[in-house]
Amino acid sequence: MIAQVYKLRAVLLASLVLPSLLSAQEKPDRPPWAQPAGSSQEAAKPAATQEKSPDTASPRNTVKVTVNLVNVLVSVLDDHNRPAPNLPVEAFQVFEEGTQQKIDVFEQETKQPLDVALMIDTSLSAHKEIEFERDAAANFIKQVLRPDDSLSVFEFDESVTQLAKFSSNVPGLQAAVHRITDGSGTSIYDAVLLGSQALGRRPNERRRVIVMVTDAGETTSRTDFESARKAALRAGILLYTIIVRPVKNENGRNTAGEHALQTITETTGGAMFYPASIQELPIIFDRIDAELRTQYRLTYYPNPRGPANTYRTIEVKVLAGYTARHRTTYLTGPQ
Numbered sequence: 254m255i256a257q258v259y260k261l262r263a264v265l266l267a268s269l270v271l272p273s274l275l276s277a278q279e280k281p282d283r284p285p286w287a288q289p290a291g292s293s294q295e296a297a298k299p300a301a302t303q304e305k306s307p308d309t310a311s312p313r314n315t316v317k318v319t320v321n322l323v324n325v326l327v328s329v330l331d332d333h334n335r336p337a338p339n340l341p342v343e344a345f346q347v348f349e350e351g352t353q354q355k356i357d358v359f360e361q362e363t364k365q366p367l368d369v370a371l372m373i374d375t376s377l378s379a380h381k382e383i384e385f386e387r388d389a390a391a392n393f394i395k396q397v398l399r400p401d402d403s404l405s406v407f408e409f410d411e412s413v414t415q416l417a418k419f420s421s422n423v424p425g426l427q428a429a430v431h432r433i434t435d436g437s438g439t440s441i442y443d444a445v446l447l448g449s450q451a452l453g454r455r456p457n458e459r460r461r462v463i464v465m466v467t468d469a470g471e472t473t474s475r476t477d478f479e480s481a482r483k484a485a486l487r488a489g490i491l492l493y494t495i496i497v498r499p500v501k502n503e504n505g506r507n508t509a510g511e512h513a514l515q516t517i518t519e520t521t522g523g524a525m526f527y528p529a530s531i532q533e534l535p536i537i538f539d540r541i542d543a544e545l546r547t548q549y550r551l552t553y554y555p556n557p558r559g560p561a562n563t564y565r566t567i568e569v570k571v572l573a574g575y576t577a578r579h580r581t582t583y584l585t586g587p588q
Contacts, residue, residue, distance in 0.1 A: 323553055325347065325550070326522060326579065327550075328579070336544055336547035338547045340575070346571075347553055348568040348569075348570070362546065363550035366403075366460070368460065369463075370452055371407065371464050372466070376439045376470070386534060390466070397542045398421055400421065401421075405451065408433050408434070410437055413448075416432055438472050439472050439473060441467060441469065441481075441513065444465065445463070446476050460545070462490065463523075465493070465494050465495065466497060467497070468497055470510055470511075481517065487584055491521050492518045494514045494523065496511060496527050498527070520582055524541075561585055564585075
């Protein structure tokens, strides 16, 4: 009888004390951060929901670093004007505004994918070799594109028309080239501006290239030279210009567009070509393709960093006996 009484008192005591102990240790109605240390809720908290430490890089920090990094594509030619691959990083020096910079990333024969805007001046379409020109451009598309690359076809006269969006669909792009029709007028500045803007909307970490075939006789652009130049620099494009002169006589020829294209081409690090005839187009396309496949990629964090929205000059020096072609300036972004 006495044992039963003691047992009953023990049960009553446990029923009174145990709830208060549980309440003190864990309150399910509290948020996780308000639970006492060692509670079962904190022990069961998934690692993915733990707070990041202050040192963890956020996406915003990553974007900021990418914006500061300056990317320079360099084409190196030997004394026979041929691409010179396989040079070591020690063969290069990079200067910004005359101050040498530390090369942070160096790639031989960079594997960065290409985005190419192939822009054909349709005022050339009146000449009798138009089919040869289309065939040469179609062959270039097949030659230059790799699986990760993309290309878009544009025609321009007094307006600029995108005939095929960026893709790696070779037959579709070739079909677009063969849809090029006769035009009148030549809007070179508009073509550079709109081509640069289209490339600027492509993903980062890709090379942006305009290949333009034109007679360079600027006549009908709505935009001006400086706007076109700034768009090209802002997008970080390489401009390769092929000037086909329908008339060999220089007398009376409009050279304003040609001089403007030469300035933009040299500023972006591209190249100018002057075929003696349209039959040389395949050779020039071969040279452009070979150059794009042997480019060096140098990147650096500018020190000191330039003010926002200003032009900064770049110079790349290479070993004696070689010539380096690269963009000579870039436009800083907002800060």
